[in-house]
Amino acid sequence: MAPGHCVDWSRSGAAACRSPSDCPASLPTANFDNAQNIGAATAVCILQDGTTLWPSTVAQAGGAVTGCCAAVQSVMDSTGTVTCASNPCGANGFCSYIRNSTNATVVECFWPLA
Helix, strand or coil, rough: HHHHHCCCHHHCCCCCCCCCHHHCCCCCCCCCCCCCCCCCCCCCCEECCCCCEEECCCCCCCCCCEEEEEEEEEEECCCCCCHHHHHHHCCCEEEEEECCCCEEEEEEEEEEEE
């Protein structure tokens, strides 16, 4: 994926949601090579305005506002060797990462959930 690539979640085939509890329970997982501190995949609801509702978010979309279901999984790698280069999210996922001043990386995978 090229830098600056945006995903239009409404066109990704993802299921509609008003909160993460509306999303499918079966979640994909990433393959972060040799990484430690890998978080579990989590279902989220990405609203039309870009707001992401996490399972810990008490609120849900109000009125006619809906969003799209997605799964997210992340890892923090203190060595900086884990990036998106190895395609850890697979064919249906979207990968992003940042590197901080100490060369550590945070890598995240996002998948649309149908």
